Amino acid sequence: MKQALTVPKLKAMKNQGKPIAVVTAYDYPSAVLSEEAEVDMILVGDSLGNVVLGYETTVPVKLEDMIYHTRAVVRGAPGTMVVTDLPFATYRLGPEATLRNAARLMQEGGAHAVKMEGGAELADEIRLLTSAGIPVLGHLGLTPQSIHQIGGYKVQGKSEAEAEKLLSDARALEQAGAFGIVLELMTEELSAEISQAIGIPTIGIGAGRGCDGQVLVFHDLLRYGSGIREKKMVKSYANVGDTIREAIAQYVNEVKTRAFPEEKHSFTSQKAADPAQSEMGKLYGGERK
């Protein structure tokens, strides 16, 4: 079995200038295929609320959902580093409650690390978790769990004041012990500045070319879903949604026209093998062997 990447090795990749390739996965097949494709890390994102469970936002996603999906991912990718999102509000009731929730993602889910959205205000939580052996990945820029506060999925860090705040938040996360930071939906000037200013790797999504790695949502990368919206930040490397829809439509058509199943998909008894004796044999006039 392939050896999963470790936190120290991930940090070393930044120093060696080796880009880090991350994809989200939510279940057994997406994890198996991601590991076979040799991704450096799998993120069990709370985006599963959108792409797997059909919610409008990530806000309804529960800790139990994340544990359940992480278990399936870990079974599918036993040789890959798996990081799981702490979902909405599960790391906002103080360091102890955060530790309890993060520990469940690791003990019950099998995650190797956890991710949380936010800046300097999470320093105490990150210090406690890292001291307890729970690696923490930060997440700055667009923080989708705060969508009802922010009001929309908008590019972050465009003003000088916003950029300053994000840079100081990145420094605070590193200081508190985070092993890396996801930078979501910000200008590439800012993501490059942050990536140079800190010693831990940055993983970008919609943050341009300045980051130490990239992450994409599995369903966006593959156009896997019925209504995957075109987003500027996404590159789709396949169109699995169209492929699946066309395949299912063809199956439906073949059932309706009795083109499927054929003889080769069917099983026969010894009695049926003798056309004179079997109902099917009589029906097909001895055609069946």
Ligand SMILES: Nc1nc(=O)c2c([nH]1)NC[C@@H]1CN(c3ccc(C(=O)N[C@@H](CCC(=O)O)C(=O)O)cc3)CN21
């Ligand atoms: N399918 C999916 N992909 C994701 O990347 C993702 C989720 N779901 N759910 C949780 C969050 C929400 N995210 C989002 C949601 C919307 C935009 C978006 O509308 N992006 C626009 C830019 C908007 C602007 O110009 O201000 C784009 O075109 O990329 C980006 C990230 C990222 N995460």
Ligand SMILES: CC(C)C(=O)C(=O)O
């Ligand atoms: C977009 C990534 C970074 C994420 O947080 C998720 O998939 O939930």
Ligand SMILES: [Mg+2]
């Ligand atoms: Mg997330």
